[in-house]
Amino acid sequence: MSTKMKIRTTIYLDSAIQKEFRKVCDREGVSMSQKVESMIARHVAVHMKGNPQLRLETFFGDVEKKCFRCEGIYPSLHKVEFISGLIKGVCSECLKTDRERGVVKRVCGVL
Numbered sequence: 001m002s003t004k005m006k007i008r009t010t011i012y013l014d015s016a017i018q019k020e021f022r023k024v025c026d027r028e029g030v031s032m033s034q035k036v037e038s039m040i041a042r043h044v045a046v047h048m049k050g051n052p053q054l055r056l057e058t059f060f061g062d063v064e065k066k067c068f069r070c071e072g073i074y075p076s077l078h079k080v081e082f083i084s085g086l087i088k089g090v091c092s093e094c095l096k097t098d099r100e101r102g103v104v105k106r107v108c109g110v111l
């Protein structure tokens with residue numbers, strides 16, 4: 001995430017959505033601000049003009065991801081929910097190993 005200056009803003013949400021959103025963020029170990037900023041940055045990047053890769057780098061710097069297990073750098077990772085409830089990005093090799101160890105609850109997407 002960018003280290004640029006942050007500004008405070010206010011948004012209005014349906015209370016039930018806000019409550020569930022907080023639960024999701026808690027489970028993922030991120031603040032609601034971090035999550036909303038990330039979603040907005042991606043949305044803006046998609047709707048800006050220019051090369052998509054360069055647009056994402058504007059907001060995220062290096063778009064390559066680090067595997068939670070082996071710390072290898074990959075262009076994308078599997079977003080895995082572990083039996084513990086922890087949700088992290090892991091590479092295909094580590095996902096295979098974790099599946100064999102029986103610690104994967106589910107794969108919930110791609111990072």
Ligand SMILES: [Zn+2]
Pocket residue numbers: 067068069070071072090091092093094095
């Ligand atoms: Zn890995």
